[in-house]
Amino acid sequence: MTGGWRLELDRAACRNAGVCVGIAGAYFELDADGRSRPRAELVSPDDAVVDAAFACPMEAISVLDTRTGRVVAPGSLHQT
Amino acid sequence: MAGADQRKLSFPFPDTSGSELPSEFARLREEQPVARVVLPTGDEAWLVTRYADVRGVLTNPLFSRAAAEAPGAPRIGHSGPGPHTILGMDPPDHTRLRRLVAQAFTARRVEELRPWIEKIANSLLFAVNVAPRPVDLIATYTLALPLKVIFELLGVDYEDRDKLHAWAEVIFSLNAHSAEAVAKARGDLNEYLRTMIDARRRKPTDDLVSALIAARDEGDKLSEDELVDFVLILLTVGHMSTANNLTSAIFSLLRHPDQLARLYENPELVPDAVEELLRYNPFTLTGTQLRVAVADVEVGGVQVHAGDAVVAALGAANHDPSVFADAGTLDLARDPNPHVAFGYGAHHCLGAQLARAEMQIGISALIRRLPNTLRLAVPEDWLTWRLGLTARSLASLPVVW
Numbered sequence: 001m002t003g004g005w006r007l008e009l010d011r012a013a014c015r016n017a018g019v020c021v022g023i024a025g026a027y028f029e030l031d032a033d034g035r036s037r038p039r040a041e042l043v044s045p046d047d048a049v050v051d052a053a054f055a056c057p058m059e060a061i062s063v064l065d066t067r068t069g070r071v072v073a074p075g076s077l078h079q080t
Numbered sequence: 081m082a083g084a085d086q087r088k089l090s091f092p093f094p095d096t097s098g099s100e101l102p103s104e105f106a107r108l109r110e111e112q113p114v115a116r117v118v119l120p121t122g123d124e125a126w127l128v129t130r131y132a133d134v135r136g137v138l139t140n141p142l143f144s145r146a147a148a149e150a151p152g153a154p155r156i157g158h159s160g161p162g163p164h165t166i167l168g169m170d171p172p173d174h175t176r177l178r179r180l181v182a183q184a185f186t187a188r189r190v191e192e193l194r195p196w197i198e199k200i201a202n203s204l205l206f207a208v209n210v211a212p213r214p215v216d217l218i219a220t221y222t223l224a225l226p227l228k229v230i231f232e233l234l235g236v237d238y239e240d241r242d243k244l245h246a247w248a249e250v251i252f253s254l255n256a257h258s259a260e261a262v263a264k265a266r267g268d269l270n271e272y273l274r275t276m277i278d279a280r281r282r283k284p285t286d287d288l289v290s291a292l293i294a295a296r297d298e299g300d301k302l303s304e305d306e307l308v309d310f311v312l313i314l315l316t317v318g319h320m321s322t323a324n325n326l327t328s329a330i331f332s333l334l335r336h337p338d339q340l341a342r343l344y345e346n347p348e349l350v351p352d353a354v355e356e357l358l359r360y361n362p363f364t365l366t367g368t369q370l371r372v373a374v375a376d377v378e379v380g381g382v383q384v385h386a387g388d389a390v391v392a393a394l395g396a397a398n399h400d401p402s403v404f405a406d407a408g409t410l411d412l413a414r415d416p417n418p419h420v421a422f423g424y425g426a427h428h429c430l431g432a433q434l435a436r437a438e439m440q441i442g443i444s445a446l447i448r449r450l451p452n453t454l455r456l457a458v459p460e461d462w463l464t465w466r467l468g469l470t471a472r473s474l475a476s477l478p479v480v481w
């Protein structure tokens with residue numbers, strides 16, 4: 001298993017701007033109904049993922065550290 | 081005319097006075113979805129007109145904005161955003177800059193700005209209401225609203241708006257000004273911004289410019305040139321695109337009285353209506369900046385070579401009948417409406433949520449405060465148009481009611 005980070009995407013919030021696919025196409029893809037989804041849920045740490053999360057206009061992407069549970073990049077699913 | 085068929089198409093298409101999307105877009109989408117065209121500079125490019133291909137180009141890292149700003153790259157006009165701007169870079173440089181301000185433009189942040197934007201719209205319309213008619217809605221409203229909003233977010237002195245807007249017009253005009261005039265306007269605007277940034281350094285305020293200065297001075301996140309150019313892009317693109325789209329949207333409504341009446345009767349349609357007006361906008365020339373291929377790559381069955389320029393035609397994509405039924409019809413309740421008026425991929429409009437809010441509020445307030453007898457004050461063909469780098473826009477919008 002590739003450890004490290006878990007990607008979560010709030011599909012209800014996604015507005016299909018394709019920003020994440022444009023910035024980090026290795027990690028995000030568009031599905032048939034045009035919403036984004038992570039290609040894999042668990043990934044090794046990579047700045048491109050955090051960049052994509054911070055650039056998402058809907059804050060739909062969350063990045064969590066699987067060991068510590070720390071929120072690396074807070075998306076709508078992880079905002080207090 | 082013999083030989084005419086062999087000639088490459090000039091782009092933007094010469095018919096730029098009508099109120100419909102040039103018919104060439106539909107023809108090419110059908111017959112030649114990736115077509116060779118000649119730009120006003122004499123450089124050539126591939127014009128991509130199908131929705132799927134447009135989205136494909138805009139998410140493919142092989143199509144580079146940085147390469148399109150490099151010396152010697154094909155160009156569409158005398159100017160472009162420039163290599164030090166967010167729009168002139170590729171990830172990861174692009175993303176480094178975008179991250180610095182992305183939080184200021186999220187959907188959540190923009191929600192908080194709505195009451196404030198409404199206040200601005202209402203006070204402008206108060207003046208429109210008492211002005212002698214006909215009233216030019218651009219000067220009084222559709223330009224004034226986005227100008228006020230972005231000036232205040234950036235902390236730029238609203239007193240200087242005429243001068244700053246005039247420079248922006250020159251910088252982002254397709255062919256109305258000489259290369260020297262464009263360079264001078266950009267130089268003047270740069271100098272204005274440098275002076276403003278110096279002053280703000282000494283006396284920080286609570287706005288985006290001060291936040292960017294802190295990112296530079298404390299975090300070393302961007303260079304001084306990048307800082308100045310970032311403010312320049314936010315200031316110029318941040319009011320011109322919204323002004324043009326709000327003007328075009330209102331103009332389209334005035335040209336479709338049935339749809340305007342529908343909106344007066346059902347103001348709750350406004351959010352969907354704005355999406356549809358953005359999609360329908362027949363005045364989109366290109367919609368995006370040129371991309372340059374950094375490797376050989378195939379698009380829609382055509383081999384594009386490294387170094388070739390590509391135009392992703394957003395207007396053509398937004399009228400692609402394989403995605404939008406009755407694409408030529410303005411249907412304010414269209415749903416779903418996955419238009420690409422804000423672009424797609426890494427450079428998808430940073431200000432999209434803000435622009436949406438401004439347009440929704442701008443149109444809601446207009447139909448609330450002006451009676452439903454609102455109409456153009458002159459015949460359509462009296463109106464004059466300006467050609468920008470990505471869209472054409474009305475020079476004035478005289479209305480009566």
Ligand code: HEM
Binds near residue numbers: 314435
């Ligand atoms: C209705 C109004 C607007 C429309 C239709 C629009 C459209 C677009 C489009 C199509 C792009 C992509 C260009 C390309 O890929 O070559 C873009 C990018 C951009 N827009 Fe907008 N825009 C609007 C309003 C705004 C506003 C209000 C701002 C202010 C913050 C803004 C700031 C930007 C910036 C900074 C970029 C570059 C983003 C990047 O490179 O990552 N825009 N816009």
Ligand code: SF4
Binds near residue numbers: 014016036059060
């Ligand atoms: S950037 Fe955000 S809104 Fe856009 S496609 Fe990705 S998840 Fe969806």
